[in-house]
Amino acid sequence: MISINSLTKRFGEHVVVDNLSFDVKPGEVLGFLGPNGAGKSTTMKMLTGFLTPDGGSATVCGYDIQTQTLQAQREMGYLPEGAPCYGDMRVKRFLEFIAEVRGFKGAEKQQRVAHAVEQVELAGVLNQSIETLSKGFKRRVGLAQAILHDPKVLILDEPTDGLDPNQKHQVRRLIQQLAEGSNKIVVISTHILEEVSAVCSRAVIIGRGKLLANGTPDELEARSRYHQAVTLELQQPVDTQPLLSLPGVVEIEQQREGQLLTVLAKPGEVIFPAVGELARSHNWPVKELSVERGRLDEVFRRLTAGEAA
């Protein structure tokens, strides 16, 4: 369990993390979202004991990160933003070094390194120096050092940043595998909203260091103006006036010269059956009719509008 209570950080006059509180429970993959400069990395650095808060507190698996830093760090794996340092080290030696720092020796050290190498598929580059690796492989090395000691909590700062779509997919699959069936906690910071839908069980959105939203992807999507919106793909445009007369319909958006209609519902209203019935009774040339869960990107943009630092 992670518990963050009124965490605050200032750089000079600038309040970067502002009275931030939230919890993460075992088994959760938390997406930590916010625009550039929102304070995500700073929060993660405080949570992992690399930066001292100016106010508030955080506990990881019951250990206070300021007064029981080493115990808390033992429970955590941390992938900082960017690439791992020690660029001139070979991958295998770097991982052995991290295993030694984590207190492993002899056969267990070798076994830990081998297991992490297998999990993130690094076998092909073990004897290559880190600085000569591609960005994707550097991220994998970072992930391998974070999971070496099989921590209960993984803190990953933009784990897929700069990766190509295949590598993004692989890293997301790895995060899912790590979280699946275990009671681990994974916290990933990201600006990529598809990542939240793909891997996260909950998302926290911050802006200027303040909490703006905390909910499951479904709950956040339900806050979208497109929640329960009905999309009609038509062979030719139709008179949309009858749609606007339906109770529960608030607005219609038209694209492709009227051949794609998005019918927006009033909050709390379900309009799909009525829209379907209206299309049928008017014999509209409908190619496709679908209902939306909501758009996370629109919720994110609305919540964080004007929040970019």
Ligand SMILES: Nc1ncnc2c1ncn2[C@@H]1O[C@H](COP(=O)(O)OP(=O)(O)OP(=O)(O)O)[C@@H](O)[C@H]1O
């Ligand atoms: N050591 C520091 N000294 C002064 N200001 C800092 C320091 N570290 C971060 N900041 C400032 O704090 C703010 C938050 O930075 P942080 O890196 O936490 O944001 P972020 O949400 O992780 O952003 P991004 O998505 O761009 O990585 C920014 O305005 C940044 O310039």
